[in-house]
C-alpha cells in the first residue's frame with residue numbers, strides 16, 4: 349500500500365484554481381519532496397492530505413485512510429509541521445511537549461524520554477524550560493519539529509523544514525529526517541528551495557500552476573543534469589518574472 353495515493357485531485361478558492369488535476373503516489377519509506385514556486389498549490393495539497401481542506405474532486409488515500417471521510421483518523425496517524433507555526437508563547441518547550449503528548453495520548457514516561465532525546469538531537473536541551481517567547485525563531489522551529497515527531501508517526505508532513513535554521517542545525521535536521529526515513533517511515537516535505545529538495549529527497553514532485561510537471565529522482569538524473577535544470581525547464585517562465593506570484 350502506498351503511503352499516499354492521489355488521483356485527479358482538484359481544489360479551487362472561488363475562481364482561483366489552486367490545484368487543477370493532480371495525481372501522485374508516494375511509497376512507504378520515501379523522503380518525498382513537493383517542490384514548486386510560490387502559489388504552485390503545495391500548501392493546498394498538504395492541507396487536503398491532512399484533512400484540513402475538502403477537495404472539489406478526486407480520490408485521496410493517506411496511510412490507507414480517506415482524509416475527506418475520516419480527517420481525524422488521518423490527523424491521529426500522521427505528524428504535521430506547517431510553515432511559520434510557533435510553540436505557544438506562554439509555554440516552555442517541555443510544557444508544550446507534555447501538551448502534545450497528552451493530545452497524542454502518549455504515556456508521560458514516553459514523553460519524558462522523547463523530550464530528552466529530541467532536545468539532545470536537535471540541540472535545544474538547555475532551552476527546555478525557557479518560555480517560548482524568549483526563544484529565537486530557529487529555536488522555536490526546532491521545538492516545532494520535535495513536536496511533530498513526538499508520537500513517532502509513520503508519515504510526517506513538514507513544510508519548509510530548514511527555514512530560519514543556521515547551517516549547523518540544518519545539517520542536524522537533514523540527518524534526522526534521513527534517519528527517520530531509514531527507520532522505515534515516510535517523510536513528505538514541501539519546499540520552494542531546489543537545493544534542499546535535491547540534497548534531501550529521494551524523489552521530488554515538481555508542482556506548477558496546480559499540476560504535477562515532473563517526477564524526478566535527483567540521484568538518478570543523467571549526466572550533468574541537475575534538479576535546478578529540470579525545475580527551470582518545467583517552470584521556465586519564472587525566471588522572466590512571468591510565472592508564479594512571488
Ligand SMILES: Nc1ncnc2c1ncn2[C@@H]1O[C@H](COP(=O)(O)OP(=O)(O)OP(=O)(O)O)[C@@H](O)[C@H]1O
Pocket residue numbers: 361364365366367384385386387388389390391392393540
Ligand atoms: N484561502 C485562499 N483563498 C483564495 N485563494 C487562495 C487561498 N489559499 C491559497 N490560494 C491561492 O491558491 C493558489 C495556491 O496556493 P498555495 O498556498 O497552495 O500555494 P503554495 O505552493 O503553497 O505557495 P507558497 O510556496 O507561496 O506557500 C495561489 O494562487 C493562492 O493565491
